[in-house]
Amino acid sequence: MALLGGNKKDSKHDGIGLFYGEGLSEQSLPRYVIPADTIDENADQRDEFIGTSTVGSSEACMLGGMAALFRWKQQARNLGLDMSKRPNMIISSAYQVVWEKFGVYWDIELRKVTVTKECLALDPDKAIALIDDYTICVVGIMVLTYTGRYDDIKALDAAITTYDKTSKVKVYIHVDAASGSLYTPFMEAELEWDFHLDNVKSINTSGHKYGLVYPGVGWVVWKDKAWLSIFNVQPFSSSLGP
Structure with missing residues (x-):
């Protein structure tokens, strides 16, 4: 599985293809990621995927978190939950500071799973134990800067698939792959962490972590357009997402 690679089944890198091209129209959406083994060679399925470039992975994290928050609000209102209660997000204690900023800016409680000497990454069982109806998402990190490990x-x-079978509010995963996504597919191709997994709905990455890249650049991508509000900007006759 590769974050960078072709979009055909016979691509050199069998995995997710990242498509470049900034555009305003719905026919030329900014970014796409496609699991290569799901592509029908006779049809263009990129329209189901959507994303955008950002000034860095921090902005990409913010957009991914905002989309999860708005999606949760939609579920919560439909279920008649008390909207005055503070929503929360589950994450490893080895998170980057952008997630703390996200919690402050959007009034989200960060429920942290403590990293220990015995477990240097997110413990899935402990993460599940922290989830409730006010959880907007669980963030998995690829790679944890402080320990050098991947969240599983x-x-x-x-674990989330099992949880969602009996829960009122469905919980999903955002993968913060700022550090690991651009080399993990080539170094550990067998690792499963991307849109091949049912509950992974969004991924962010950074374009300036390696390779003497001077400008701040990043990307965030969603598995499906349903995770965003698409709206029309009439002067340009264009469709945009938030």
Whole structure:
């Protein structure tokens, strides 16, 4: 599985293709990621995926978190939950400071799973124990800067699938892949952490962590347009997402 790679089944890198091209129209959406093994060669399925470039992975995290918050609000209102209660997000204690900023700016409680000597990444069971109807998402991190480990996104996905079978509010995963997404697919191709997993709905990455890249640049991508509000800007006859 590769974050960078082709969009055909015979691509050199069998995985997710990242498509470049900034555009305002719905026919040329800014960014796409596509699991290569799901592509019908006779149809263009990129329209189901959506994303955008950002000035860095911090902005990408913010946008991913905002989308999760707004999606949760939609579920919560439909279920008649008390909207005055503070929503929360589950994350490893080894998070980057942008997530603390996100919590402050949007009044989200960060429920942290403590990293220990025995477990240097997110413990999926402990993460599940912190979830309730006010959880907007669980953030998995690829790679944890402080420990050099990956959160086990596949195990987290399985645990959330089990949780969602009996929960009122469905919980999903945002993957903060700022540090790991651009090399993990090539170094550890067998690792499962991306849109092949059912509950991974959004991924952010950074374009300036390696390779002498001077400008701040990043991307955030969503598995499906349903995770965003698409609206028309009439002067340009264009469709945009928030």
